[in-house]
Every structure is written in structure tokens, then in C-alpha cells.
Amino acid sequence: MKPPVLRCRHVKKRYGTFTALEDLSLEVYEGEIFALLGPNGAGKSTLIHCITGLAKQSEGSIEVLGFDTVHDFRTTRRLVGLVPQEINYDPFFTPLESLMIQMGLMGVEPSRERAETLLKTFALDEKRDAYTRTLSGGMKRRLLVAKSLVHEPRLLFLDEPTAGVDVELRRELWQEVEELRAAGTTIVLTTHYIEEAEQLADRIGILHKGELLLVESRESLLERHGGRSLEDIYLELIRKADGRHAA
Amino acid sequence: MSTIALKTLFLKEVRRFSKVWLQTVLSPLVTTSLYFLVFGVALGSRLREISGVPYIQFVVPGLVMMTMVRDSFLNTSSSLFQSKINGTITDILVAPIGALEMLLAYVGAAMLRAFLVGTLVYLVALWFTWFPLHHAGWSLFFAVFVTATLALLGMVAALWAEKFDHLAIFPNFVLLPLAFLGGVFYSIDLLPEPWYTVSLFNPLLYMVNGLRYGFLGVADVSPVASAGVVLASFLVLVGVASALLRSGYNLRS
Ligand SMILES: Nc1ncnc2c1ncn2[C@@H]1O[C@H](COP(=O)(O)OP(=O)(O)OP(=O)(O)O)[C@@H](O)[C@H]1O
Ligand SMILES: [Mg+2]
Numbered sequence: 001m002k003p004p005v006l007r008c009r010h011v012k013k014r015y016g017t018f019t020a021l022e023d024l025s026l027e028v029y030e031g032e033i034f035a036l037l038g039p040n041g042a043g044k045s046t047l048i049h050c051i052t053g054l055a056k057q058s059e060g061s062i063e064v065l066g067f068d069t070v071h072d073f074r075t076t077r078r079l080v081g082l083v084p085q086e087i088n089y090d091p092f093f094t095p096l097e098s099l100m101i102q103m104g105l106m107g108v109e110p111s112r113e114r115a116e117t118l119l120k121t122f123a124l125d126e127k128r129d130a131y132t133r134t135l136s137g138g139m140k141r142r143l144l145v146a147k148s149l150v151h152e153p154r155l156l157f158l159d160e161p162t163a164g165v166d167v168e169l170r171r172e173l174w175q176e177v178e179e180l181r182a183a184g185t186t187i188v189l190t191t192h193y194i195e196e197a198e199q200l201a202d203r204i205g206i207l208h209k210g211e212l213l214l215v216e217s218r219e220s221l222l223e224r225h226g227g228r229s230l231e232d233i234y235l236e237l238i239r240k241a242d243g244r245h246a247a
Numbered sequence: 248m249s250t251i252a253l254k255t256l257f258l259k260e261v262r263r264f265s266k267v268w269l270q271t272v273l274s275p276l277v278t279t280s281l282y283f284l285v286f287g288v289a290l291g292s293r294l295r296e297i298s299g300v301p302y303i304q305f306v307v308p309g310l311v312m313m314t315m316v317r318d319s320f321l322n323t324s325s326s327l328f329q330s331k332i333n334g335t336i337t338d339i340l341v342a343p344i345g346a347l348e349m350l351l352a353y354v355g356a357a358m359l360r361a362f363l364v365g366t367l368v369y370l371v372a373l374w375f376t377w378f379p380l381h382h383a384g385w386s387l388f389f390a391v392f393v394t395a396t397l398a399l400l401g402m403v404a405a406l407w408a409e410k411f412d413h414l415a416i417f418p419n420f421v422l423l424p425l426a427f428l429g430g431v432f433y434s435i436d437l438l439p440e441p442w443y444t445v446s447l448f449n450p451l452l453y454m455v456n457g458l459r460y461g462f463l464g465v466a467d468v469s470p471v472a473s474a475g476v477v478l479a480s481f482l483v484l485v486g487v488a489s490a491l492l493r494s495g496y497n498l499r500s
Contacts, residue, residue, distance in 0.1 A: 015500070052341050055500045074249070074343040082341050088334030092263050104255025105342040147338070 003066075005030050005155050005186045006051065011060035013046050013210075020046045021057070022210040028155075028203075033177065033187045035197035037234060038207035044190045045085050047207070048157045052082040064155055078107060081153030085160045085190075087140050089132040095119060095143050096128040099150055106151035118146040121176065123169075138165045145173065149180075156180065158189040162196065174200055198222075198230035206234060208241045253348040256339070260356030264322055271322070272364055279314040279368045283307070286432055288375055298434050298465040307372040308459040309431030312393065314368055315361040316422055316454065319394040322357035323401030328414050331405065331498070340499060346492035350402070350485075357398035358391070365390065378463070385470050386461030392477045393454045397422075399484035406497050425451040435467045450480055 006028040013021035020043045028034045036044050049055035051062050051069060053076075062069040064076040090098060099115040119125045122142040127135055135143065145161060158177070162170045174196065181187055191197055197204060198218065205215045214221075214237060218230070225233045264271040283306065291303035298305065330336040339349065380386060400417070408414040429451030435443055446452055447468075457473030460466035466473065492498070 049500070053499065054337060054340050056495060074345070077341060077343040080341070082337075084334070084337055086334055088337055090330070090333070090335045090338075092266055101255055101259050102338060102342075104258075105252050105338055105344065107249040107252050107343050109251060110255065 003030065004028060004063075005065055006188070007063045008047070008051070009061050009063075011047070011050060011057045011062060013043070013050055013055065014058045020210050021050070024060070024210070024212055026205065026212065026215065028186060028188055030186055031181060031184060032202040033181055033189065033200050035201035035204045036188060036190045036207060037194065037197055037204060038190075039238060041209075042207040043210040044207055045159055046210075048082065048159050048188070048190070052080055052157060053077055054082075054084075074107075078151060079154045081148035081151065081156040083141075083144050083148045083156075083158045083161050085163070087137065087144065089135075089140055089143065091131065091133050093132060094129050095124050095132060095135070095146075098132060098143065099146060102147045103150040108151045114150070118149060122146045123172075138169055141165055142169070142173075145176075153185065155186045155188070158187065160190050160192065162191060162193065170196075194231040194234050195229070204230070206237055208238060209245060213237055213241055248345065248347060249343055252342060252344045253352055256344065256348060256352035257355050260322070260326060260352060261359060263326055264356065264360050271318070271360060272367075275314050275318055275364045276367050276371070279310050279364075280371045282313075283310055283368070283372055283375070287372070298436070298467075300463050300465055301376070303376045304378050304463060305434075305459075305465075306432055307369070307376070307378075308462040309426075309429075309455045310372070311365045311368050311462075312389070312455045312458045313423075313426045313431050315365040315390065315394050316397050316426060316451070317418055318364050319357040319361035319397040320401040320404075320418060320422060322360045323353045323398045324405045324408075324414055324417070325401075326356075327353060327402055327405035328408055328411075336498065346489050349492055350399070350489060353402055354395055354398040357401065358394045361394040361398075362390065365394075380462060381464035382461050384461075385474075386458060388474065389454065389457035389461055389477060392474075392481050393457070396477065396481045396484050399481070399488045402488050403484065403491060406491050409497075422451070425449055426455065428452075429455045430467060431455055450476055453477060 004027040008024055008026045011021055011024045024047065038044050046055065050057040053073060064079050067075045069076045093101060096115055096119065099118055100110040100112065103110040119128050122145060124139060124142060124146065127139060141161065141164065148156060161173060165173065177187055177200065201218050203215065203217045204221060206213045221233065222230065287303040287306045294302040296302065404414060404417050428446065429449045435446045438446060453468060453473040453476035456466040456468050457470060457477060460470040
């Protein structure tokens, strides 16, 4: 097996007295698509934020390709890309400018050519010089995806990239994800469309109230549950866990 | 340290204020020039000399300092706070950018804006009342360290603030009154006790008088005392701002 691209060891995250992640350990391997599923508030974004630098774990360690995300943050952040769940955009800059700026911020010499290629890939070239606030919601999200790729990350996090994106573009986006994976990028995604995970993911992790209930390859998970859909399996697991918490 | 990231972040901050130059450059220039016309030109023609210089000249360094204080504070505080609120701070937080690059880029851009406005105000004043610069070195020293200090204070304020109201406290209820009471328009020698002594606790007094010494060679306090206060404030704020950035205070949850 290839070495882990991501290794989380006993990661705990507390917000004040609230525990959002409870002793979480996880490995993600080179070239795979890993789907992180879980209900609202399970801690999916929290975990992604701890890895990408938006938050800091309270305990435990996180490594990207063997580099610690706290001590070697300059190295790990060059290796990691993030499409955040919340859409954000800088009203001061156009899509083209935003991409050029993001390259520089990521420590890559800004290249207009690369920016234009990305705009084309995400069907934004017509809007390259528009005010970003005039883009539609789906376009803004595609711009976020383009921005996350400016530095050619080895490990890409997509936190609900398809929320609010129309069917056609969703398909295109997942196709783009497949292509990235084919080019060697490791991908961790979250989605509430379980069937998307069923189609795409090599492995699946189910997070519930800050705890990983399960991490398994899609194949063996589906096989184990003989013919049932991932959505059914997912719901059963979550309900069982809810019952356990209630008891 | 990533020099590409530093350069990009600095230029991004510069472009941000240049794109809204009416608000960030022209507006403070007009406001400060109006102060100068009313207090310096109109009233100044009726007033005697103050500290041995014509009143119209006396107010120039104070006004230049007042606008530089305000503009450097506003540039860092509004930029950082806005990106915190609209979420674009994410772009910086996920990037391989350390506290040092953030400080240098934000403070550098704020200083550039403050110097731009300050220089323009100075030129307007010179057009009305030409006077030779008494000491270029001291003038530059105070301009550099005061704008850097206020830019750092702006960063600290933006990190601390949770809503726009919090941020508005500083320019309106702290900086403006302290600048006025710090002798922009008068010499504290004119004040009775206890106000004279109270004034000595106002850090803006040292900033205003430091630049006044540089411009005109007169001041209520010695330039060395002013430099001491300014440098001490600078160092304290460098410490506070870098500690906050390093810990991710109100940035990385
Ligand atoms: N900055 C914060 N301060 C306090 N609590 C937080 C913070 N961020 C997240 N939480 C809490 O941590 C828990 C996990 O949130 P998180 O955003 O990670 O969930 P999620 O799995 O991404 O959910 P969703 O599917 O809705 O995006 C929630 O209870 C949330 O309220
Ligand atoms: Mg989330």
C-alpha cells in the first residue's frame, strides 16, 4: 500500500467546553478519493479546518506527507488545497485577479496563463473581468474550486462543493475531480448527497458527533451489506449511533 | 519566509485601497485640508504666533500627523476586519504565510497610504504657507514609526473586534479626541494644571510634537522624549500583534 498522504493521530478539537472531535485517527492514501460523510454538525468541516490551517486541533497531531501541520505549516499548506463550505469572495477583485492573487499567496509565481487555463476549465472565462459579486452562486463556487487548485495541491479537500450547484455542473465538477485523481491528486470530500459518494469514493468514512463510526472501502462496505444502497447503510449506522447516544 | 507571498499580500493591500482612492486618499486629503483652511488660514490670520512660529504653520505638522494616524489605522483595521467578516481571510489562512509576512504586508501597505495622504496634505499646506523643513531625519523617523505603530494597532483592533461597532470605537472615540487633546491645534503650555500634566499621559501628544519638532523645530516636549514614547508604543504593538497572529487569536478557531 502507498504511504499515507494524510495521517491524523488522536485528534481532539474542543470549542470551549464543547467537544467537536473526539480522539480521531485517520489515514488517507495517495491517489484515492475519500468521502467523509456525516450529519450536520458531525465535525466534518472542523476536521478539514484543522488539517488546512483554518483551525488548530486541541490535542493530537496531523501530518501531510509526513510533515506536521503545526510545525511544518509552510510545507503542508503548499501541499494542501481547500474548497471551503462557505462561499467567500473578495468584492475588490475579478475572478482573474483573484486567481493570480491566490497563486502569489500560495507562494507560486503568479502566471496569467495558468489563471486563464483554470478559468476555462471551470467555464468562467466569460466572467474573468466581472465583479466577483455579480457571479451566480454556482459560479462563485466554481471560482472557489479554481482557487483551490492554483498551486497544484497533492491533497485536495472539497467541503460540500456541490451544494447549490446545478445537476449539469455537478456532473462536470465530479468529472473534474476524477481527472484530478487520475493526475495523482488525493481527494477528500464531504457531501450530503450520499449517492455522489457511492459513485465516486474509493473509501468512505462516517463521522457522527465527532467520532468516526466507520472507515471502509466502498466495495467492501457495499458487499458486506449485500446489495443495499450506501444511503440505506449510512442511515442505519447513524440511527444506531443516535440510539446509542440517547441511551 | 515566502517573498512571493509577502509581495502578493502587500500589493493586494495596496490595490485594495487604490481601487477606492476617493474614500481612502481623496477624502482624508479634503477633510484635513479643510481643517487647515479653517484653523490655519482663516483663524491663523487673527492669531498671534504660538511657540514662536506663525499659527498657520504651527498647525501643519499636527494635521499631517492626525491624518497619518487615522489613515494607517483605518487601512489595516478595515481591510483585516472585512476579510474576517466576509470570509476571504480563508485565502490567507490556508496559505503558507506566517505572522511576519502578514505584519509586513499589512503594515507596509497602510504606511504607504498614510505617507501618500500625509505628503499631499503637507504639499497643500506648503502651497499656502511655505516653510523650510527643520529636520528631515526626525520628521521621517516620526512619520515612519507612528504610522507603523497605528497600523499595528489597527491589526490588533481588527483581530479583537467582533462587529463593526467595535472597530468604530478607535478612530472616533480614541484617536480623534486624543489627537485633538494632544495639541494638534494648541501648545499644552497654554493649559492650566491639572490639564497640562494630564496631557503628558497622552501618547498622541508625543506623536504630534515629534513631527512638529521635525517640521518646525519647536515642540512641547523634547524630540528624544517623543521618540522614546513612540518607539516604546511601537515595540509593545509589534509584540502584541505578532503574539496574536501567531496564536491565531480570533482567526483560526
Ligand atoms: N468556531 C466554532 N465555535 C464553536 N463551535 C463550533 C465552531 N465551529 C464548529 N462548531 C461546532 O462544532 C460542531 C461541528 O461542526 P462542523 O462545522 O464541523 O460540522 P459539519 O460536520 O461540517 O456539519 P455540516 O454538514 O452542517 O457542514 C458543531 O456542533 C458546531 O456547532
Ligand atoms: Mg461542514
